[in-house]
Amino acid sequence: MTIQEYNRTVELYADNLYRFLLKKTRDKNDADDLVQITFEKLWLNREKVRMDQIKAYIFRIGYNAMIDMYRKTKRLHYSEQVPDKGQSPDVKTFELKEWINEGLKILNEDQKSVLLLRDYEGYSYKEISDITGLTESQVKVYIFRARKKMKEFFQQKNRTDIVKYGH
Amino acid sequence: MDINTSNYEEFAMDYVDGTLNETDKAAMDAFLINHPEIQAELDGLDKIVLNPEDIRYERKALLLKKRKPIIMIPTSWYKMGAAAAIGGFMVFAGYKVLNNDTSSNVVPIQAQEAVQEVTPSAEESIVTEEVVVDQPLVAAVKQAPAKSKQVSTSPKVSEQAPSTSVVSTPPVVVTSPPANTVASLQDVTTESVKRQKVVIPEMPEIPAPDYDDAPLMAEVKSSPVQKVSIKQFDLNENLGVTNDANSSSPANDGFAIESFSASQKNTTTSPSNTAIEQGLTSDNGLSSPTMSTLDAEPSNSLLPKAFGIEIQKKKVLKPVKKKKQNN
Numbered sequence: 001m002t003i004q005e006y007n008r009t010v011e012l013y014a015d016n017l018y019r020f021l022l023k024k025t026r027d028k029n030d031a032d033d034l035v036q037i038t039f040e041k042l043w044l045n046r047e048k049v050r051m052d053q054i055k056a057y058i059f060r061i062g063y064n065a066m067i068d069m070y071r072k073t074k075r076l077h078y079s080e081q082v083p084d085k086g087q088s089p090d091v092k093t094f095e096l097k098e099w100i101n102e103g104l105k106i107l108n109e110d111q112k113s114v115l116l117l118r119d120y121e122g123y124s125y126k127e128i129s130d131i132t133g134l135t136e137s138q139v140k141v142y143i144f145r146a147r148k149k150m151k152e153f154f155q156q157k158n159r160t161d162i163v164k165y166g167h
Numbered sequence: 168m169d170i171n172t173s174n175y176e177e178f179a180m181d182y183v184d185g186t187l188n189e190t191d192k193a194a195m196d197a198f199l200i201n202h203p204e205i206q207a208e209l210d211g212l213d214k215i216v217l218n219p220e221d222i223r224y225e226r227k228a229l230l231l232k233k234r235k236p237i238i239m240i241p242t243s244w245y246k247m248g249a250a251a252a253i254g255g256f257m258v259f260a261g262y263k264v265l266n267n268d269t270s271s272n273v274v275p276i277q278a279q280e281a282v283q284e285v286t287p288s289a290e291e292s293i294v295t296e297e298v299v300v301d302q303p304l305v306a307a308v309k310q311a312p313a314k315s316k317q318v319s320t321s322p323k324v325s326e327q328a329p330s331t332s333v334v335s336t337p338p339v340v341v342t343s344p345p346a347n348t349v350a351s352l353q354d355v356t357t358e359s360v361k362r363q364k365v366v367i368p369e370m371p372e373i374p375a376p377d378y379d380d381a382p383l384m385a386e387v388k389s390s391p392v393q394k395v396s397i398k399q400f401d402l403n404e405n406l407g408v409t410n411d412a413n414s415s416s417p418a419n420d421g422f423a424i425e426s427f428s429a430s431q432k433n434t435t436t437s438p439s440n441t442a443i444e445q446g447l448t449s450d451n452g453l454s455s456p457t458m459s460t461l462d463a464e465p466s467n468s469l470l471p472k473a474f475g476i477e478i479q480k481k482k483v484l485k486p487v488k489k490k491k492q493n494n
Contacts, residue, residue: 003232006232010230014227015223017224018223019224022222032226043232100217119219120217143180144176144179144183144212147215148208151211154215
């Protein structure tokens with residue numbers, strides 16, 4: 001990997017990684033630290049990285065770094081709220097985000113990870129399996145269970161309309 | 168594939184996404200018909216998809232790597248550097264080679280040049296060496312004017328004198344009449360001895376003299392070596408050993424006998440001596456006592472004459488010459 005390829009990777013996937021880690025950690029500082037750790041490891045291992053798998057590679061590094069951070073800090077809970085400074089969403093978007101964030105709280109870590117990777121980043125089940133280290137069948141089961149929980153959550157909140165804001 | 172309540176979750180998402188193959192899709196449809204509660208779970212599940220938020224990483228610039236500045240060096244600099252390196256190496260190599268040559272060959276080169284300029288023939292080179300070696304003795308003997316004049320009157324000696332003058336200063340010793348400064352001559356001798364050591368290896372081998380070859384002996388004996396021997400004899404006389412040059416006193420013979428063999432005495436009466444004397448007198452018109460003394464020398468090779476000691480042996484025979492003069 002050249003410097004140009006590395007910088008291009010940063011430009012393309014730094015936002016995606018940060019968003020994924022922010023949704024997972026619900027802490028901007030932790031997400032920021034994890035992003036820096038991820039790209040630092042990418043730079044150190046730039047000679048071993050294949051560019052056709054670069055996105056899955058950085059997400060796997062970020063995911064593993066997050067797992068390591070959790071293990072060190074014993075912190076398995078998320079912040080209650082993630083301030084979204086810098087954005088001025090409209091009311092509908094804000095409600096959607098709030099409901100989604102509330103729905104994600106009922107998911108366990110694996111379900112949240114695979115659902116975020118699937119819906120936010122568009123990874124295939126195979127890619128999510130590579131990133132998370134789960135089997136492909138496990139990924140499919142976790143995603144199914146995550147969506148079912150989210151559906152039940154929105155039905156309980158009488159916000160089935162939110163579902164319409166999906167795809 | 169048998170789909171049941173324990174494994175239907177593995178096929179649920181593919182069934183919702185519509186990516187199941189026909190066989191699995193038919194099995195799933197059959198399973199859902201038999202399990203309507205599971206069918207209710209799947210209904211509307213395709214709508215539960217998280218819409219990604221527009222979240223930006225604000226510190227992205229910190230992750231970017233800056234390119235290292237590339238220093239552009241003109242190609243001419245490389246050429247100049249290479250030329251300078253080659254030139255430096257050549258100078259260094261040349262300096263080394265010259266140092267080695269000069270350190271090991273300085274003396275031989277000078278000696279060779281001197282010999283080439285001075286000695287066109289082998290005989291001349293030998294003569295010059297002999298003269299140089301005996302130079303201190305000659306200087307001392309020169310105080311006796313009579314014999315030195317006799318030597319200088321010899322035409323062959325006078326011819327050889329300029330040749331030897333180039334190598335060292337023997338001609339000055341031979342031809343210059345009254346140089347009484349023995350010290351200065353000894354200084355010159357030290358230099359000439361050094362050069363003699365260099366010249367000797369290149370000196371061709373000289374055949375041993377033959378008594379039958381009287382003219383050759385005469386020529387050789389008329390060389391400065393003969394003069395030197397005579398002068399040394401005179402020096403001895405000056406030193407008080409024998410002051411009477413005309414008498415064949417036992418003192419003269421005694422000096423010769425002490426320093427050399429007695430056979431040289433016997434050679435004084437040998438017929439070859441008379442023959443050589445005649446040849447010398449006929450050639451030079453002069454009957455120098457040195458000739459007679461040299462004739463009396465046995466058939467020793469002339470090569471040792473190059474070393475000063477042998478020359479002194481020849482001088483011992485000088486009393487015979489005195490006898491001849493007396494005769």
